[in-house]
Amino acid sequence: MDSSYMDGSGYDREAVSFYDVAHEGAQIRAISGVLDQCADLHGLSPRSLIIVATDALSLASARFVVRMRSPLRLAVVITDVLPGYVGALDVVVVVSDRAEDPAGFNALNIASRRGAFSVLAGPARGPLVDDAPTDTVVIPALPSALGASPARAVTVISTVLDLLEEDSDLVRQRLEAFAAIVDTELEQLSPERNSVVNPGRVLREFAEGARLVHTGPSKIGMAVAELVSVMWTLRGLPSGAIPMDELVMSEQRVDPEDIFHDPFLDGPVTLIPLKTIVWAESSDVTAAMPHTLAVDCETPDIGPVAGALRLITRGFAATTFDLPDAPVEDY
Structure with a gap:
């Protein structure tokens, strides 16, 4: 038995x-x-x-x-x-x-x-x-x-x-x-598939250890971003959503160095990195953007809602995957 x-x-x-x-x-x-x-x-x-x-x-x-x-x-x-x-x-x-x-x-x-x-x-x-x-x-x-x-x-x-x-x-x-x-879409997202052929695993691994912002340059992208950010937060991946043009403006206002920070007194800066997920956008457009992942799919002939449902399902699946085990070094 x-x-x-x-x-x-x-x-x-x-x-x-x-x-x-x-x-x-x-x-x-x-x-x-x-x-x-x-x-x-x-x-x-x-x-x-x-x-x-x-x-x-x-x-x-x-x-x-x-x-x-x-x-x-x-x-x-x-x-x-x-x-x-x-x-x-x-x-x-x-x-x-x-x-x-x-x-x-x-x-x-x-x-x-x-x-x-x-x-x-x-x-x-x-x-x-x-x-x-x-x-x-x-x-x-x-x-x-x-x-x-x-x-x-x-x-x-x-x-x-x-x-x-x-x-x-x-x-x-x-x-x-x-x-x-x-x-x-679910066939591609099967838990039996690794991150090489599973776009949901790619999403989950990208999101690890970071503050997450979802965005999109288009109506469909921003609509998906807002829904997925809520879904991820409810399922243990706290996220926010902001229009892409406002996100760019906010990044420009961030001061890269705090003039009042003393590394000897305050210690090293330990901010959690900020990562951006851009929905319904080609990776070619975001290639020059640091810490950014573009998530896209082909738009079906029956309209943009169908494509959005594919992306939402991908975002849903990402919350269910485990992270890969860390490699063990042989001594």
Whole structure:
């Protein structure tokens, strides 16, 4: 009998951590199953789309969608508490990863009482999902997934916007294309692949031992940078995001030498190095920039959101990888 199961020697931390990442494509496909329940959205001209996002990743995902799709054809409100004016002229989308979420629960019930079309993208189980109003369209989360899914949050919000203007069959085809593109990225990100052929490992190794700033020169790059910086911070890699032009200006204002620093009294300068990750940019452009890594992929034919989902998935995967073991010197 193999004892590795009982003694824990067969435990693979990376494989376990990668589990939720590996299901990002499936999370997108699951949305297709409820499109028929959203038929009333087609052709609707709501006063506003209200996105109630009650956790940090959901909030960042909502902001990502708005940035990517601006200028929008209707008013979109991103909030953590339902506005008092909500009524039958509005569409309400609650995005939350919290099983018990009073703000999300109240938003759904108020929307139901006032006749607003409501959608819930919640966790796989818990009171928020179990006690949702019967007229709320509940987007199913994969029952085996344990954590939040950035691809799911982004795609749910984007799908609601699409359904207001497009036929559900067209939206379903787009969701399948998104899922296929994410699955292609996941093949490259497999924990079984080393950093030579795994762009997620390259990201993780670059980020080690540094203060991290995410940025992007374009709308898509900055949108990805803001979302990934939140996701990394939540998953143990504290990060910030800033527009690329402002980042360059801030670097110019940094004084390389402190005239009041005395190396004999104060000791050596031990500042943690600052590294910059530039999203949706070619490495040729950033080659002359020190301590900078460019992260890019081919833009699929179906639009920039699909390419952004690939990059977000890559950023998600990077948080699951271990650092390589330090080489051992023989004496």
